[in-house]
Amino acid sequence: MTEFRPGLEVCAANPPEILRGARFGLVMNQASIDSGFRTADEVLDESLPGQLAALFGPQHGLWSEQQDNMIETPHVLDPRRKIPVHSLYADVRKPTPEMLEGLDVLVVDLQDVGTRVYTYLWTLSLCLEAAAEKGIAVVVLDRPNPLGGDIIEGPILNPEFASFVGRVPMPMRHGLTLAEAARHLNRECGIGADLHWVPMEGYRRDSFWPEHGRSWIPPSPNLSRxxxxxxxxxxxxxxxxxxxxxxxxxxxxxxxxxxxxxxxxxxxxxxxxxxxxxxxxxxxxxxxxxxxxxxxxxxxxxxxxxxxxxxxxxxxxxxxxxxxxxxxxxxxxxxxxxxxxxxxxxxxxxxxxxxxxxxxxxxxxxxxxxxxxxxxxxxxxxxxxxxxxxx
CATH class of the missing domain: 3.90.1150.140 (Aspartate Aminotransferase, domain 1)
Known part of the structure; x- marks a missing residue:
């Protein structure tokens, strides 16, 4: 059986052609790690040196510092690389054209939890829209759906109740990985982004998190286990x-x-x-x-x-x-x-x-x-x- 590897590790070992030589921004947080507990920015900086030009953090911030709901995260500067760290849970939730200026590709590496109301999914959807409008590509580094892909729960969202906890019709427990969700949103919503994805290796759709042999890193502060x-x-x-x-x-x-x-x-x-x-x-x-x-x-x-x-x-x-x-x-x-x-x-x-x-x-x-x-x-x-x- 093929050993499990998330998209980040697959990408680092053999970067897709669209990332070779490209200036890219990276949407991530502290749970975006490899098997050695290195964060995605470290991993990709080593694999693609000098190409990382901007970081983007979702709700709770790049380091998941903002613990409660509806606490916005400020924009800051990465002190080591001197590149911007844009907050996508602040005055804007969609990357602005200025944030994407000078980028060729926007890379997304977030650990989702398989639930419609988890906002990382909708941060992804807004990134797809912004990238399509700017004319740059999106690469999703896929990670497991911790709840597996076979069990669906909850009625499908009525579009009249669309919000930042559900922008399109989708059940509460949707059974998709983030890359699968990106494909669905890009197609279903007619976004038309130039979407690429790096699939996982050794992943089965019916598997739950413990089967991957990886430590649980809280993807947000209040999902500690x-x-x-x-x-x-x-x-x-x-x-x-x-x-x-x-x-x-x-x-x-x-x-x-x-x-x-x-x-x-x-x-x-x-x-x-x-x-x-x-x-x-x-x-x-x-x-x-x-x-x-x-x-x-x-x-x-x-x-x-x-x-x-x-x-x-x-x-x-x-x-x-x-x-x-x-x-x-x-x-x-x-x-x-x-x-x-x-x-x-x-x-x-x-x-x-x-x-x-x-x-x-x-x-x-x-x-x-x-x-x-x-x-x-x-x-x-x-x-x-x-x-x-x-x-």
């Missing part, structure tokens, strides 16, 4: 509520709650719904920042036990429904602004429409849970068939 990524497609919905998703703790998204929640009462209420691949235990925690800072919160800790059967989106919808039913006076939906959307409710742009919120407000039942979490897998698979790279 692979277990957090497994439950993220569901638990990220908590950002659309006034419940804590565990920010300000060491295991965000794996735990959640609020000061008014009785963990045992919540567990009992959840017995109405059946779940596989997940063990849930009562828990208490005290966030150090964000919602309920320095307040004791009751809630749950989620332990994925079988990635093949786990459906975190379905679980979290049921959990929110139970909390809303048990504590109707305390439960509340978060109000805008959220991720640059100032009108639509955060839960609506996260879930991709109003259906989920309306079902919970009406009192979630096992039947309505199945309705709001259903997806036509065959429809999505047909739409991405031509974008798949891996078997």
């Amino acid at each position: 692979f277990e957090g990524a497994l439950v993220y497609p569901g638990q990220v919905l908590l950002e659309g509520t006034m419940l804590s998703e565990g920010r300000g703790t060491t295991t965000p998204f794996e735990l959640c709650g609020a000061p008014y929640i009785d963990p045992m009462a919540l567990l009992n209420e959840l017995e109405e719904f059946e779940f596989d691949g997940l063990c849930v235990r009562p828990y208490r925690f005290e966030p150090t920042f964000q919602k309920f800072v320095q307040q004791s919160c009751g809630g749950l800790f989620l332990h994925p036990t079988n990635p093949l059967t786990l459906r975190s989106y379905r679980f979290t919808v049921a959990m929110i429904g139970c909390i809303a039913r048990l504590w109707p006076k305390q439960f509340a939906w978060r109000q805008p602004p959220y991720e640059y959307e100032t009108v639509k409710l955060p839960i609506d742009i996260l879930s991709g429409g109003t259906v989920l919120r309306e079902a919970i407000d009406a009192g979630l039942t096992p039947d309505s849970l199945e309705r709001v979490t259903a997806i036509d897998n065959s429809q999505w698979e047909r739409s991405i068939r031509d974008d798949r790279i891996y078997e």
Whole structure:
């Protein structure tokens, strides 16, 4: 069997023709590493000396310093190379013509987590647009989808609720690698970028992160463990509520709650719904920042036990429904602004429409849970068939 290598390592060993002699910008962060834990800028600077002309950082910054949501990152100068480090989560989220001036190619090497609302995907889409407008090529160095490519979750986004957590119709858990997503966006949206990609070696579409034999490097500050990524497609919905998703703790998204929640009462209420691949235990925690800072919160800790059967989106919808039913006076939906959307409710742009919120407000039942979490897998698979790279 071929040893696993991400696109960065494949590119460094044998750079594609379009990068030979080209001045390039690099979209990356601190999780863009090789097997020796060297970051992509170091690796490509060694492989293509003197050609790296600019760096670009996504949400949370080049070094993932900005821990909370909606905290913008400043533009700075790389102190060693004396090249600009442009923030794509600041006054702009799309590279400007000035940022791309003098570049021949824009290289993208980001570790995605296979979930529609993760903003790196939409940073990629804006990079494709900017590059197409400027007339420069894009090269995506592919990395694994940590959640694999065979399991799809969550309904497809209603385009009326497009935002920076979902710009095109796509399910919550989409099953694509970043290069496959780039192919899909470039084609589906008619962007027309001169798109190239360096595929991984030894990668199987049905594989989960641990199968690659690489350490988990948090791709963003609040996904500190692979277990957090497994439950993220569901638990990220908590950002659309006034419940804590565990920010300000060491295991965000794996735990959640609020000061008014009785963990045992919540567990009992959840017995109405059946779940596989997940063990849930009562828990208490005290966030150090964000919602309920320095307040004791009751809630749950989620332990994925079988990635093949786990459906975190379905679980979290049921959990929110139970909390809303048990504590109707305390439960509340978060109000805008959220991720640059100032009108639509955060839960609506996260879930991709109003259906989920309306079902919970009406009192979630096992039947309505199945309705709001259903997806036509065959429809999505047909739409991405031509974008798949891996078997």
